[in-house]
Amino acid sequence: MLTAPTLAQIEAIVHGRIRAVLAERVGEVGRLSGTERLSATLGLSSLDLAFVVAELEAELGVDPFAKLVSITSVRSVGDLVRAYQQAFFPELERSGEDRALAAAAKRAQIRRARRKRR
């Protein structure tokens, strides 16, 4: 791919690769929502996932699992999509960190409020 794909294109490509593997196994499958668990819901094995990652590397030219993301953190279709979206748009990862920081700040604020009440 010569130009960076959009978020929607990445999602469509990842979904397409997963559906192709499932089609080999159980025939044509419907639209994926993103919440499906790769193993528990769809029945994909680790090797199936490795195959999908190899296919996506050939198509998209990136492998987010080489350095950025641990494959063990990928549980759902949405997790896999996000890993590739972050590979193209690193700011998504930062916004994830921002969300985590905001959540931590909120928890600290609640703890302080509780201490004041005591």
Place this chain on the structure above:
Amino acid sequence: MPQARKVALVSGGSRGLGAELVSGFLNRHYGVATLSRTKTTFITNMLRARKGRHFHWSQVDGRDHEALRAFVKEVGERMGRIDVLVNNAGIAMEGVLPTMRMRDIVEAVEVNLTAALVLAQACSRLMLRQGSGCIVNVSSVHAIRGHAGVAVYSATKAALDGLTRSLARELGPRQIRVNSIAPGYFDSDMVSDMAEEQKRRIARRTPLGRLARIDEVANAIHFLTSDQASFITGQTLVVDGGITC
């Protein structure tokens, strides 16, 4: 331009067993890609004779993971596929462990084991997409029998045998076979420094009464990579004239 002929990637193909394998695969009408740290006379002659036809060489240090991965990518693009990987590159590391330099230990692990892991990972991705492939790791009889003075070398080679068995289970469902070969002593650069008396002692202890010829070791690898071995995976083939039996 992708080619129809099968492609073999041999690490450490500039001399010894690696060079024998390069010639053997070319004679079997494979496209051959090889990497080595140095450009030997063998490589220079092959490049001149082949003029890029079905033969590709790059200067790569086995300790450079990125360069190894880039080499596999380049071979995949230039030759269209990779059917066979032979993890042959290795260094002999002699000396008792208590007095061995740490940097020598690390180098042996990097060249003998980590490089094989990196190449197997990169090649297996192509093989997964192809739905076929074959990997042979060059181990050693030192992985099977203990010998004083080769503890680090033995550890790296035994690790390759462990890798072989587990990787065979991982990749088998996609029709990728993984085996290793455990040669005994054979005529190569690695035994060139050995004293004649030591070679004679090894020969005396070997049921077949001699060291192996290099082609005898290469032939076992060609067998494992051929269709004749199509139902063999996860095994270590010992080619040692019976010294470990």
